[in-house]
Amino acid sequence: MLYRTAEGPVACRDGVCWALPGGWNDWVDSDKLAQKLARHAQDHAASPDLDEASLAPLAPLLDQEVWACGVTYRRSREARMEESESAGGGDFYDRVYTAARPELFLKATAHRVVGPGDDLGLRSDSSWMVPEPELVLVVTSSGEIVGCTVGNDLSCRDIEGENPLYLPQAKTFDRCAALGPGIRVAEELPGPDTAIRLSISRGGETVFSGETRLADMKRTPRELVGFLFRDNSHPGGCLLMTGTGIVPGDDFALAAGDVMRISIDGIGTLENAVAPLTPGGKGIGLS
Structure with missing residues (x-):
C-alpha cells in the first residue's frame, strides 16, 4: 500500500513501512510503480518509527x-x-x-x-x-x-x-x-x-x-x-x-x-x- 501523509509518501507491506524520498507525484506517476517500490524496499531499510496502523493518511492525490x-x-x-x-x-x-x-x-x-x-x-x-x-x-x-x-x-x-x-x-x-x-x-x-x-x-x-x-x-x-x-x-x-x-x-x-x-x-x-x-x-x- 502507498499512503500520502503530511510527512511525505509512505509505502507499507505486511505491516512494515518505508518513508519514501521525493514528492508524491514522483511515485504515483510511475508506469512501473510496483517494481519501483519493490526495488526501494530491497535497497533500503524499513523505517522503524512508522506503523501502518497508526498512520494518518491524507487523500491519495496532490494535483491530479x-x-x-x-x-x-x-x-x-x-x-x-x-x-x-x-x-x-x-x-x-x-x-x-x-x-x-x-x-x-x-x-x-x-x-x-x-x-x-x-x-x-x-x-x-x-x-x-x-x-x-x-x-x-x-x-x-x-x-x-x-x-x-x-x-x-x-x-x-x-x-x-x-x-x-x-x-x-x-x-x-x-x-x-x-x-x-x-x-x-x-x-x-x-x-x-x-x-x-x-x-x-x-x-x-x-x-x-x-x-x-x-x-x-x-x-x-x-x-x-x-x-x-x-x-x-x-x-x-x-x-x-x-x-x-x-x-x-x-x-x-x-x-x-x-x-x-x-x-x-x-x-x-x-x-x-x-x-x-x-x-x-x-x-x-x-x-
Missing part, C-alpha cells in the same frame, strides 16, 4: 484530477432512470448503459476532495443526496493503471434527475468526493469476486447497508481508461472512479452527521461523515 464513470452497473442504470422518470425525463440512461461509449465526466479537482475522516459536504440546494461507493483507478500520465483505492462519489439525485445537463452541479462542488485510505499498488487489479460494501449510520444506528461485486461492473477498467485518454492528456496522471453498484432506495437521503463506511476487499475502509457546506469550504488543497 478525479474523473468518474456513470451507469457502469445495472443498479446505477436503474436508479438514474428512476430519477429521470420522476422528473418527466427520457430513457437516455438506459441508452448509456448499452452504448459502446461510456459516460465519463470530470468529478473533482484536488481541492474539492477530502481524505479519510474528513467531512464531506451537503450541498445547500439539494434535498436528495446519496453516497456512491466506488473502486477508483490510479492512472499515470501515459495511461497505465498502477493501483486502486476506495472512493465516495457524492451525488445529488434530485438535481441530476431534473435535467441531465445539470450533472456538473449534481456532482461537482466543495467536498464532493472522498478518497483513501491509500493506494493498493499491484500489477493486477482486484478480481471479479472482490466485494464493495457500504454502511451508513445515523445517531449510532445503521440506516442503510449494501454490497456489490466487481463482477457486476459492465465495462472493464482498461476500457474506461482507454476512453478517458482519447484525445485527452492528464499531466501527472489522474484518478478514475469506475461507477457504483450500490444505491440506497428512493426514500433515503443523507442528513448532517451521517457516517459512511466504504470497504473494498484488499484495499481498506474509507470512513467520512457529512456536514453542511460553509462558504469558502475547502478540500485538501495543494500542499
Whole structure:
C-alpha cells in the first residue's frame, strides 16, 4: 500500500513501512510503480518509527484530477432512470448503459476532495443526496493503471434527475468526493469476486447497508481508461472512479452527521461523515 501523509509518501507491506524520498507525484506517476517500490524496499531499510496502523493518511492525490464513470452497473442504470422518470425525463440512461461509449465526466479537482475522516459536504440546494461507493483507478500520465483505492462519489439525485445537463452541479462542488485510505499498488487489479460494501449510520444506528461485486461492473477498467485518454492528456496522471453498484432506495437521503463506511476487499475502509457546506469550504488543497 502507498499512503500520502503530511510527512511525505509512505509505502507499507505486511505491516512494515518505508518513508519514501521525493514528492508524491514522483511515485504515483510511475508506469512501473510496483517494481519501483519493490526495488526501494530491497535497497533500503524499513523505517522503524512508522506503523501502518497508526498512520494518518491524507487523500491519495496532490494535483491530479478525479474523473468518474456513470451507469457502469445495472443498479446505477436503474436508479438514474428512476430519477429521470420522476422528473418527466427520457430513457437516455438506459441508452448509456448499452452504448459502446461510456459516460465519463470530470468529478473533482484536488481541492474539492477530502481524505479519510474528513467531512464531506451537503450541498445547500439539494434535498436528495446519496453516497456512491466506488473502486477508483490510479492512472499515470501515459495511461497505465498502477493501483486502486476506495472512493465516495457524492451525488445529488434530485438535481441530476431534473435535467441531465445539470450533472456538473449534481456532482461537482466543495467536498464532493472522498478518497483513501491509500493506494493498493499491484500489477493486477482486484478480481471479479472482490466485494464493495457500504454502511451508513445515523445517531449510532445503521440506516442503510449494501454490497456489490466487481463482477457486476459492465465495462472493464482498461476500457474506461482507454476512453478517458482519447484525445485527452492528464499531466501527472489522474484518478478514475469506475461507477457504483450500490444505491440506497428512493426514500433515503443523507442528513448532517451521517457516517459512511466504504470497504473494498484488499484495499481498506474509507470512513467520512457529512456536514453542511460553509462558504469558502475547502478540500485538501495543494500542499
